[in-house]
Structures are given as C-alpha cells and as structure tokens.
Amino acid sequence: MSDSDGGEPTMEAYRYPDGSITYPGHPIGPDGEEPVGTVDLSEHTAEIVTWTTSTATPPGVREPNALAVVEFDVDGEPVRAIGQLATDDNPEEIDVEIGDEVRPVYAEELREPGAGIREPASQEWDGFRFEPV
Amino acid sequence: MERVAIVGASMTRFGKREGEWIRDLLAEAGRACLDDAGVTPDEVEHLYVSNMASGEFEGQTGVPNALAHDLAAVPAYTARIDQTSSSGGAGVYAAWQSVASGASDMTLLVGGEKMTHRSTAEATDVIASLTHPVEYKHGVTLPSFAGLTARLYLHEYDAPRESLGKVAVKNHRNGVDNPHAQFRKEVDLETVLESPIIADPLRLYDFCPITDGSAALMLCPESVAREYADEYAVIAGIGGATDTHVVHERADPTTMRGVVESSEIAYEMADLEPEDVDVAELHDMFTILEFLQSEDLGFFEKGEGWKAVEEGITDRDGELPINTSGGLKSKGHPLGASGVAQVYEIYEQLTGDAGARQVEADVGLACNVGGFGNCVTTTIMEASE
Numbered sequence: 001m002s003d004s005d006g007g008e009p010t011m012e013a014y015r016y017p018d019g020s021i022t023y024p025g026h027p028i029g030p031d032g033e034e035p036v037g038t039v040d041l042s043e044h045t046a047e048i049v050t051w052t053t054s055t056a057t058p059p060g061v062r063e064p065n066a067l068a069v070v071e072f073d074v075d076g077e078p079v080r081a082i083g084q085l086a087t088d089d090n091p092e093e094i095d096v097e098i099g100d101e102v103r104p105v106y107a108e109e110l111r112e113p114g115a116g117i118r119e120p121a122s123q124e125w126d127g128f129r130f131e132p133v
Numbered sequence: 134m135e136r137v138a139i140v141g142a143s144m145t146r147f148g149k150r151e152g153e154w155i156r157d158l159l160a161e162a163g164r165a166c167l168d169d170a171g172v173t174p175d176e177v178e179h180l181y182v183s184n185m186a187s188g189e190f191e192g193q194t195g196v197p198n199a200l201a202h203d204l205a206a207v208p209a210y211t212a213r214i215d216q217t218s219s220s221g222g223a224g225v226y227a228a229w230q231s232v233a234s235g236a237s238d239m240t241l242l243v244g245g246e247k248m249t250h251r252s253t254a255e256a257t258d259v260i261a262s263l264t265h266p267v268e269y270k271h272g273v274t275l276p277s278f279a280g281l282t283a284r285l286y287l288h289e290y291d292a293p294r295e296s297l298g299k300v301a302v303k304n305h306r307n308g309v310d311n312p313h314a315q316f317r318k319e320v321d322l323e324t325v326l327e328s329p330i331i332a333d334p335l336r337l338y339d340f341c342p343i344t345d346g347s348a349a350l351m352l353c354p355e356s357v358a359r360e361y362a363d364e365y366a367v368i369a370g371i372g373g374a375t376d377t378h379v380v381h382e383r384a385d386p387t388t389m390r391g392v393v394e395s396s397e398i399a400y401e402m403a404d405l406e407p408e409d410v411d412v413a414e415l416h417d418m419f420t421i422l423e424f425l426q427s428e429d430l431g432f433f434e435k436g437e438g439w440k441a442v443e444e445g446i447t448d449r450d451g452e453l454p455i456n457t458s459g460g461l462k463s464k465g466h467p468l469g470a471s472g473v474a475q476v477y478e479i480y481e482q483l484t485g486d487a488g489a490r491q492v493e494a495d496v497g498l499a500c501n502v503g504g505f506g507n508c509v510t511t512t513i514m515e516a517s518e
Contacts, residue, residue: 022382024267050288050386052280052332054272058258061272069281069381082281082381084271098288110270116258117189123266 009106011041011128013079021079023072039074041081042104045133046070051085053094060115066094068130070102084110086131096132104128137232138358138517139366140351141170142480144473147346147465148249148315155187155196155247158347160203162470163243166349167204170361172239174205179237183214183224183244184469189259191247200243210237214469217263218275218418220244221348221472222373222501222510228352229368229512238353244473245347256343260468263504265379276340278380278505279419280332286387286421287334290436294334298325299442300420301338301462307449308459310489313474315344315465339420344465348474358517364484369496370405370513372398376506387436391509392429392500399498399511400431407431410513411494412482413453414475416502417460423447426500427455430511449492457482457490472501476512483516 014025014035021039022029029035051068066085071078086105087094096102110127113120143165145158153161159182167174182197193199197211216223221244228242248256261274287294302322308314320338328337351361358365374394377383383390400406407430415426424438432453433441441447447455458464458478461471479497481487499512 022379024265024379049381050281050285052277052284052334053330054274054277054280054332055329056253056257056274056276056331057272058254058261058274065272065277067271067273067277067281069386080381082268082271082273098284111272116269117255117262118269123270125270127267127270 009126011104013039013041015039019077021074021077023079023081041072041079042128044072044074045101045103046072046130048096048098048100048102049080050098051096058116060112068102070130083127084129086129101133102130103133105131134233135235136355137229137352137368138355139368139480140353140358140361141166141172142350142477143169144313144348144477145346146313147344147467150345153345155184155191155193155245156199156203158247158345159196159200159243159245162245162347162349163200163204163241166241166351170351172351172361176239177206177209177241179231179240180206180209180211181214181224181227181240181242182211183220183242183473184246185215185217185220186259186468187247190251206241216508217503218468219472219501219503219508219510220469221474222499222512223508224473225350225476225512226371226373226510228350229371232352232354240352241349242352242473243347243349244470246467246469247345248343248467249345253343263507267379275505276332276419279421280335282386283335283421286424289387290439292439295322295326296439296443297335297339297420298322300417300423301325303442303448304417304456304460304462307457307490308463311459311464314459314463315342316463335419335421341418341461341466344467346465346467346470348470348477350473350476365517366480366483366514367517368512369515370399370401370403371510372396372402373510374398375508378507380505387425389425389429389502389506389509391506392426392502392511395509395511396430396500399513403513405496405513409496410453410498411496412457412479412492413455413498413500414458414478415455415460415500417456417462418466420462422502423455426502430498430500449490454492457487457492472499472510475499475501479514483514
C-alpha cells in the first residue's frame, strides 16, 4: 500500500512477531499475531516469480496490462507482491523473464477510479509498478 | 448424521439465453428438478439458491424468495449462497448440511447466473471485484491469475505449452455429446494454440466462456430415497476450505491449498482414497486449473497432471475420465450454476443416465473452485446399491 500523507510514497509491508512480512499488511499476520512494524519495499529490488500480459482488461485498465508477481528479499525474509510491469509493449514482445530483477516505480493512478464496479472511495488507486533493472 | 441422497437433478441449456433472466433460468431448472424427483413444491422444506452476483449483473436481488414464490414452494425456508465461482459447490454443502443435520427432509438446491447481456469487460470486472484492493487497483483479473500461474507451472515442471491446449481439445470433444453444453463443437490443437492471447501463455481457447444457465438438485435422507427414485446417488463425503484472499501470498502458487484441504475432509468422510474415484468433474475455468486440481486432489503427483492429459488417462475412455460433461470449458460457466452442474454430471454418471457420455463409475468427485482457489468445495458421491 502506498502512503502519500505528506512524504514520499512508500510501498508498505507489515512485519510480524515471527519475522514474516506480508504485502499488503494485514491486521493479523500468518502467525496469528498483530504486526510489530513496517518495511518500505520501494527501497528494495525484487525478482520476477512469474508474469503475464492480459489483453482482455476490465473498464479503466490499460490494454494490454502486463503484470508480475515478484519476490523481495528483506534481510533474508522473502515477501511477494503483485503489480503492473512498467511497460506498455506489445504483448508478444514483452522483454522480461522469470528471475529478472525489477525495482518498484511509483504511479499516481494505476487504473481509472470509478470506471469499474468498485466504489472509488473504498480503496486507493496509486501504487508501484515494477520496472526491469 | 443422516446419509444424504440426491434423488433428482436438472439443468437448463447453458449458453446465451436471450430474453431470459435470472428468475426465468432458476425457475426452469427448479421446475425440471421437481419433476425429475417426483416431488411436489409443498414437500420442499429448504430451498437454497447458489448465485454470485444477480444484483451486480442484473439489478435483481432477493432471488431465493422470488424462486420460492415462482415454484409455489412458499413457505419453505430459503437462502442465497454466494461463494463467487464456487457458489454452486457451497450450495451443495449447505443443502447436504440441511438434510444431514435433520433440519430438512427435502431440500431443493438451484444454482444459476445470467451474464451474457454484459460485455466481456464488464463481466470480467464483476468477477474481478472479488480480489483484494492491492490486486484490483493493478487491473488483476481471474484470467490474469491463470496466465501468471500457467507460466510458472510450465517453467517449474518442464511441461509443454501444448499440454494445456490438449485439456481444451479433450473437454470440447466431451462437450459435443452434452445436449446442455454451450459449445458442442470439437477444436483441434492448432486452433487452440493459434487463438488470440488473453493472458499469455494462455489463449482464448484456454478459457471458459461467459454463460447464462441454471442447474438444480433434490436432496433427502437416504432412508426415504427409494420412495422417489429407483437409482439415486449418495453424498458420501463433502469438504469445504479456503485459501488466502491475496493470491500471491501463497507459499506455492501452483498448489491450491483449498483443494487439498477440502478433498482431505471429503475423502475421510467417505472413507475413500483418490484411487477409488472413477470419474471427476473439475473446475476448468482455465485449462491450467485442471492440472492443479488433478494433482491437489491426489489423482497425480505434483507437476505430473499434464502428463496424464498427454497420455490420455483423463480421456472419456481413459483410466480416470475428467470432465465428461465438457467441463466449464465447453459446457459454459454460469457462475452460481457451475458447481451444481458438476454434481449433476456426476449424478447422471452414477445413475447411468449420461447417454453418449456414460462411463463405468460407482464413485464420482466434483471439485468447485471460487476465485483463484480462494474457496473450494469437494464432493464425493457414490451410486446407490
């Protein structure tokens, strides 16, 4: 989740008592305990776990929409995230591979709020895309 | 706990049902099921409706009460079961529970969805609204989860892209003999592999269509089943489970923990093993899902589901026929109806009424998946003795 309340946007993950980290953060972690801290993933690079390019996109979403699941290594603790790839290339020519390194890049609006079924005020619409390093 | 029998079943034609809406579709299947079971509306004590999104698709809410009225089943207790794409399976669970607990001696379950009046983009968005906000804002859809998982599966298990295409070819071939199926047309592998990219590496023919349709089941205690049917099926085991809402948080993206957990519960209740299953209906909303479920249900080792398709093991005349109905892929996927229609197919197989699709089977399994494995119901059925 990005946090734009005055400072630089952050990609905030939660850390839990057992050392695990999740993105997004949850009120209760995998260990059943409340979070004890946060980690800004935007300061880290990640590896592509898998990726796709979606050509049948919903209202308000770019077409094609290249997406990736990536994995950060935060001091030895793995944490995954999903997000758009910072590319608008032809889906036949997306130049990434599983295992490639990417870095988070902030975008003010990832899809058009209100174009789809979800109530615009119910969630944030900014966030981080992943750009190949 | 009462053993629960299915003594009647029905399904409408799946496909584009111009001018017919959710109430019409539910009533059509409901009436046909009452006729099939030889049950009068006043005998129905509980009436469950499996439906994901009639409000979002059509602006019609309150469908359980509407259906009770339309079937003249008032004052039956009624409720809507929404568990996204697994609403049907969850409805089977609720209906089974109502009879097994003794709360109802005659339960009608009707699942249905009206979707085709919406554009593909709109329908995709309604379904994608089940995702977590961090997924939704990136435009993540269920088809994109399938593309992400398929790429990883092919990479991890050294599976050829063609093996996914062969799932589509097999299920379309099965659908030819299903009079209720949306597509009754064979496709060849070349057509599948050259169809437009939807979420690469997956292409158009790796995906189920958008569909209107309804299906229904009648359940009662096995102790009275013979009063209604000479041949019936028994729900020998049933289990439901969930996985994380945020899909990328799963330790192994190629394992659906909800399938593993729900099937373990169902196998234990039925006192059966995966090897005992003679025929299965799996939730092939996307071709990759047939591999994942066939492995997570214990039919094949992890990473080897694709080999079973390549070797013809899951063909209709194979050792373990999977999706004799044509699956969601060919039959269609009216969200709330699909899990009910899966059990309908197993019921037809176990009672010897599957016609050209008939296989030899005493034990059948249906696995209905909601979201991208977020919610799952696995049902194991046995033929009556």
